[in-house]
Amino acid sequence: MLNLSIVLEDSARNTPDGTAIVFGDMRLPYSMIDTVANQVANLLVSRGIGEGDKVALACPNLPYFPFVYFGILKAGATVVPLNVLLQSREITYHLDDSDAKALFCFEGSPELPLGRRGREGFEAAEGCEHFFVLPATPLATESEHGESFWAALDGMSPTFETVQTAPDDTAVILYTSGTTGRPKGAELTHQNMLMNALVSDRMFPSDEGKDTYLAVLPLFHSFGQTTVMNTGFLRGATVVLMPRFDPAEALEIMVKEKVTFFAGVPTMYWAMLTKIHADGVAKPDTLRVAVAGGASSPVEVLKDFEQTFGIGILEGYGLSETSPVASFNQLGRPTKPGTVGTPIWGVEMKLIDSDWKTVEGEGPGEIAIRGHNIMKGYYGRPEASAEVMRDGWFRTGDIATRDADGYYSIIDRAKDMIIRGGFNVYPREVEEVMMTHEGVSLAAVVGVPHGSHGEEVKAYVIRTPGSELTEDELIAWCKQMMAAYKYPRIIEFRDTLPMTATGKILKRELR
Template identity: 85%
Template sequence: MLNLSIVLEDSARATPDGTAIVFGDMRLPYSMIDTVAAQVANLLASRGIGKGDKVALACPNLPYFPFVYFGILKAGATVVPLNVLLQSREIAYHLDDSDAKALFCFEGTPELPLGERGKAGFEAAEGCEHFFVLPATPLATESVYGESIWAALDGMSGVFETVQTAAEDTAVILYTSGTTGQPKGAELSHQNMLMNAIVCDRMFPSAEGGDVMMAVLPLFHSFGQTVVMNQGFLRRATVVLMPRFEPGDALALMAKEGVTFFAGVPTMYWAMLSKVHADGVAPPTSLRTAVAGGSASPLEVLKDFEKTFGVAILEGYGLSETSPVASFNQPDRPAKPGTVGTPIWGVEMKLIDSGWKTIEGEGPGEIAIRGHNIMKGYYGRPEATAEVMRDGWFRSGDIATRDADGHYAIVDRSKDMIIRGGFNVYPRELEEVLMTHEAVSLAAVVGVPHESLGEEIKAYIIRTPGSTATEDELIAWAKENMAAYKYPRVVEFRDELPMTATGKILKRELR
């Protein structure tokens, strides 16, 4: 037997009174999280849902998430976490595509009408049978959208014998962002998810006296699930929930709760730095470990954060299909800023060409990965699985180089590469150069259609506060600092850039 729920159950047995979750004024012990999860498992069993069934969960970073997540796992079922920004039609698609039998959905707020969207999506789906509402008002037993979880759990036992699952059984189905075609569900086994949490726990040192970990990355995403919630519960840490990232609030919460471990995407670190510099907010003194992933961090942000916060950001790399962590700048060896480090324990990486042929030396080439972290495949899509998996290797779609010490540096997503007049141009390289200009706070480079060249290079820029730099000035500066075929011919200033729920810049929208 191997069930991912062990990360909660073992900690609940060992430290029942230890604080597992902090949310607002709530401080919830491990024993309570485990008890409510057992009630959820009993509820599912009472509705005929068990081993091998799929159960969807649409919820921001609230205590409901671990309650339901681990309850589904205890029941032997598979968790299907849904992005909370999905519209009704998209929710229906995910429910149908995953063959979900039930949906636990947060009631929502005026700013996030998730209950309304979830109910409509549930009703439009073909095979989903049960809809449970997670009320916005704590412990509310009624909801306009349907059966409240608290009413459904009334009378359910807080004891449940976890269903025996095999290591290779599917624990979680994580949907990819769908940048190309419809979103696909990556099937991740109990072994995939548990091993990734265990390796992360071994890799990052614990703070003296125990860790307080900030959960601001969405828990519906693999990064937040594995590196924060699952690793946090495994090491018996306290996990501080923040449903929506706002840099000032994040800094205040870190200081209030004595956060020692922060995991975020590069734009979060950029936003906190901007807040500190603009408003003179004092950085929290408790922070011991800062990790970044999701996309490549600008070198200027890495340097500024270490100087300002006194903590170096450890960059890593992974995908939903890899549970998600594949490589990291690991604390027990020298970090190399600008790289995503070396493969984690039990994982191999290499560079390949479009025909799967191994590329020796520094590359560039596409990253391929194999190890305990690789998904079983895309749910119900054998052809799509065959396109990205061969002989245990998974091809990532990310272009990278590799130095003599085995550190990988992401050049760009293969689909983001710009081909201008026959020359390959990697946007991230240009963004790094642009970020060194004093007027540039954040940059995103994309290719736009051009009649004769195929694509032209365009830069979207957020200026530093007080800057009056013009488009022509930046283009002229870029011309002096980049090769003739690389520099952006078009610059557009923006107050903000479109981002995903996890904080990645949405380049497809910019395009």
């Protein structure tokens, strides 16, 4: 028997008074996180939700996230974390696709009207029966969007006997588009997620109970969820929550809270260094481990960080489908800047060609991964799962080389994926939405280099004959139809697009 909620329960038993979560002036002990999670589990059971049911959670990095996440797991149900930038029609799609029975949704703010979007998305999802609002005002028992979390928990018992799930029961469904079209849910088991947290914990030495993690990577993403929240809770660390990244604020929190562990995407490191150099902002002297993933870090940033902070950034690699960590530049081995290191304990990697044949030597080839971190498959999509999984191996779609010491370097992201500010943007999904506009005949979306976001989303568009559509009109329309990180900020109208003989758009000529 195995349940991922053990990472919280064990620390709540061993250090009940230890600070689990810091959020602004709030400091919440492990015992409280565990108690509220028990109440959430009791709430779900009282509404007829239990083993094997799916429960969606749309929430930024707030104390609500661990309350609900671990409550769902304790009840034996599966957590479906949703990106908080999704529009209502996208929320409906995720609820329908995952067969979610309930949605816990943060109320949001004027800038991020998540409560309204969540409610609209919920109303349109046929099988989803329960909607709980996580109010923006602490402990508020009413919300215009529906039943308040705190009102629902009223009278729920603070104790709960955690459901004994099997190691390969699904703990989490993480949505990813891979390289094609609509998002698919990667089913990750209790064992996948727990092993990934255990191995991450083992890779980075602990400071016996004095570890402080800064959680600015979204917890609804696998990177923040596994390497920050789950690993932090596993070792009884303090996790400082930051809902939105701001470089000056992040540095200030690091100094104030004596942060020892930071995980981020390369653009976050770049922004913090820029702030230190430009404004002379104080830098923390407590940082012991800095890890990066999500995209390759520019070597200049790696060098600058090491000179400024006195420690190197350890780069790693993984995907939602691999829970996520697959390889890392590990302490105790030489770090090679610009590489994603070597496979983590219990995981194998190799290079393959398009026919799954092994590529010897340094490659290049497509990375394939096998081990305890590989998902069960894509939820409800046996064909899509069969395309990427064979004999325990998962093919990533990422092209890499490998040096004589077994260190891997990513040379090309999966097909044409764009990484904007650490978020994956899948061109085909954007193109398909754009082409529903009556003024758009054809769209090709590519990533173009951008100073602070890494890449910006650009669309080349052929208008329908007679259309007078302007760039500004189309951008405004896209903004209404898509999450904020997805819609194209740059649009270029063309009469033709470069194509192959078979009619495939040659994106490499557009970049």
